[in-house]
Amino acid sequence: MKKILLLILLFQISFIYSQSIKIGYYNDYPLCFKKNKTESGFFVDILNYISKDTWNINWIYGNLNNLLEELKDGKIDILINIKDIKEREKNYIFFKESFFYNYGELATSKNINLSSIKLLENKKIGVMKNDIHYIGEKGFKNLLRDFNINSEFIEFNNYDEIVKALKKHIIFAGVFSNSFLTSNNTLKKTGIVFSPADLTIATSKKSKTGILFLNDIKNKFKLLKDNKNSYYYTIFSKYFPKKGNIYNLSQTLKQILFGIFLIIVFTFIFLLLKYKNKKKIIKILNNIDFLEKSFDLITSEKIDSFDFFTYIYLELKKLNLIDFLGLGFLDNNNLNFKLGLSKNKIIDYTLKKSAKTKNISWYSIDTNKSLYIPNILKWKDPDYTPRVQDKNFLNKSLTILSIPIKTKHNKGVILFEKTGENSYKKVDKSILNTIAKEIELSFKYKEILNQLHLEKEKYKNIALKDSLTGLYTKYFFYEWHYKKREKLKRTSEESILVVIDVDKFKQINDNYGHLTGDKVLKSISKIILNNIRKMDFATRFGGDEFLIVFENTNLNFIEERMQKIKNEVKHLNFNFKIDISYGIEKITSKESIEKSIKKADEKMYKMKQSR
Structure with missing residues (x-):
């Protein structure tokens, strides 16, 4: 049985x-x-x-x-x-x-110069059926829709078919994944990127x-x-030998934002020319550096929301487009505002959502629609009531344009307000809608930068920190030496390296298992960290080999420390004996770091063989 x-x-x-x-x-x-x-x-x-x-x-x-x-x-x-x-x-x-981690990018054949995304109007664009970079929420189809660009999408089964269609001039441009374009030198990247995605x-x-x-x-x-x-x-x-999709994304995003900025400027001028208000056209065109400066703030990786708001507020006042500006974002059931009041006063203000009546600021949040009020004194709506925050505007006719903005993780609203009844004509509303789009873009970009920063830190930690022991890796050591070598040439400072190897470590793994071997390595790493100074550092150089760098000290001090480390390793609480061997060598500018490591290795093996 x-x-x-x-x-x-x-x-x-x-x-x-x-x-x-x-x-x-x-x-x-x-x-x-x-x-x-x-x-x-x-x-x-x-x-x-x-x-x-x-x-x-x-x-x-x-x-x-x-x-x-x-x-x-x-x-x-x-x-x-x-x-x-x-x-x-x-x-x-x-x-x-x-x-x-990947993203989409637009490419053309090499003989085409695409200086603006606006040139895609009425052009044929090749896409792969059901490709996330085509149909996704942040895909190219929605990108063109947001900027009112009409293009014809031609669907293909795979990227190779799109490449062939480009070569035969059947289509003007194609949507690809960045990873595919990185390995293809027959196409020209446009710098227009979109749809970041975890695959x-x-x-x-x-x-x-x-x-x-x-x-x-x-x-x-x-x-x-x-x-x-x-x-x-x-x-x-x-x-992916260069990891370009992670570390170069910021620059590529700046390229797409610059393209979007050009579209905004183009649209801005187009709207002004469409409506025959010559005085306003001349005034806006003379202050076109307002948009350029806004773009500089957007593409700065250290966007300060207060400075950005202040700049927008003051420039719009110069252009006589506002007397009051509000910019608010949701935080639970509150709207946290920055308000630009009369006399150039800027304050923070929190607006709570009432169960009975809601301030008109909530209208655009709740409906995701713009709201135009020609005169706040004549506004009658039981669900959304006006509230004037600036005492200078109380009981006065006030025109309000409320525009919703949305990022991936949040909602907000922009309030443009001007004294007088029906103060915003058709051209003014078009201009303010364009500016609202640019403000929305800035906060979307800020979210992407924050995400990118987290990705960079994540991959940097993976590359530079050993996951088992918490020590630095050999990559960190070589990066340190690359920065240090010029200083070694100029100064009399000395750095000394110690190569450490665990004796008979293979036998520990074979006899007691790899999990026990890992515990041994972690225990030795902890002893090393407890016996070096803040200015020194230790790495797991590979397998059971460690490397310590001591800064600005002498050989006697290092020998004393190494004997202490060796003694503590011998007394680790395992049911078998553990010992280490080590070799000490100076790091100098006269010989390569590889040679210094080799010399330390030789001394370490000499100690190992002496027992």
């Missing part, structure tokens, strides 16, 4: 470990693509690695549009290189971890196999991504 149960158990185990799964992929080099009739790419390599011991993957090649349908119908279990959006959540379950994988709600697969790889993938020495970063470096 025991033998039968054992056979059943073995059969079940073998079934689990040979579980087959169908995974769909399409052509988006280098994230996923077909090469010599074989599946390849960043996503493919990562999933093959994670699932090699437990899953038998059957790769299904197709175009994105068809694969989405096949995933929905349960014909495939997983689709890779996909973004989680609300519309897709009805049919699909998304893996919560991000594989790759992941998804399964159908109908696929039990797909759901099981997502659960199975969850912890494995997280461990890979958290460890900067893992296979994930090896593959990342293979396909």
Whole structure:
């Protein structure tokens, strides 16, 4: 009976470990693509690695549009290189971890000069069916709609077809992922970018196999991504050696914002010319530097909201477009305002939402519509009541234009107010709507910058800090030396490095397991950190090898510290003996850092062999 149960158990185990799964992929080099009739790419390599011991993957090649349908119908279990959006959540379950951060970019053939996005009017644009950079909330289709640009979209099955259409001049421009353009030198990037996206994988709600697969790889993938020495970063470096999509995004965003700024200026002038108010045209054109300065503030990575508001307020007063300006954003059930009052006074003000009656500021928040009030004294609406914050405007005729603004994570409202009845003519309202768009853009950009800063810090910490020990990595050491070497040439300062190796560490791993080996490394790291000064630093140089840099000290002090570290390591609370060997060497400007490390290594091995 025991033998039968054992056979059943073995059969079940073998079934689990040979579980087959169908995974769909399409052509988006280098994230996923077909090469010599074989599946390849960043996503493919990562999933093959994670699932090699437990899953038998059957790769299904197709175009994105068809694969989405096949995933929905349960014909495939997983689709890779996909973004989680609300519309897709009805049919699909998304893996919560991000594989790759990407964004869309417009490109043309090399003989076309696209100096302004406005030149896309009535042009044919090539897009991939169901591509997030085309149909997404921040996709190119909505970008053109926001700026009232009419273009014809021609849908293709993949990016390669768009490239061919560009070469044959069937289309004027094409929408691509930035990762695809990075590896394609036949096209010209326009600098118009949009739709930043975290890309992941998804399964159908109908696929039990797909759901099981997502659960199975969850912890494995997280461990890979958290460890900067893992296979994930090896593959990342293979396909994206410069990591341009993370660290160069800020500059690219500035390019798109400059393009948008040009559109705003173009629209601004167009509206002024459309309406025949010559005095106002001349006055605005003479103050066009107002828009230029606004753009400078927008593209500054250190946007100060107070300075920005003050500048807008004062410039609009110079142009005689306002007597009062309000800019408010939601915070729970409150509207936090900055108000520009008479006599150039600027204050902060919080407006609470009343259950009975609401201030007119809430109208644009609640409805997402603009509101024009020719005379506040004649305003009659039981739901939204006026409230004048400036005593100088009490009981006076006042014209109000309220315009909603919206960012990804917040809502707000801009109040333009001017004394007198019906003080804003058609041209004035058009100008103020354009300015409101630019203000909205500034806060959208600020959100993107904040997100970008968090991404930079995240990847910087992954690259420079070892996830197991908390020590710096070898990359940090080489970055430090790159900055230090010129100083070493100019001054008499000395830096001394110590290479440390754990004796017989392989035997510890083999006899007691890798988890115990990790505990040993963490314990030794803690001892090292407790025995170096603030001006010194320690790195995990690889495996069981550590490197310490001591600044402005002497060999006697370092030898004393190293003996203390060695003694504490020997007394660690494990049921086996632990010891370390080390070698000390000066870092000088006369020889390469590699040579200094090699000398320290040789001294360390000499100590190891002496026992």
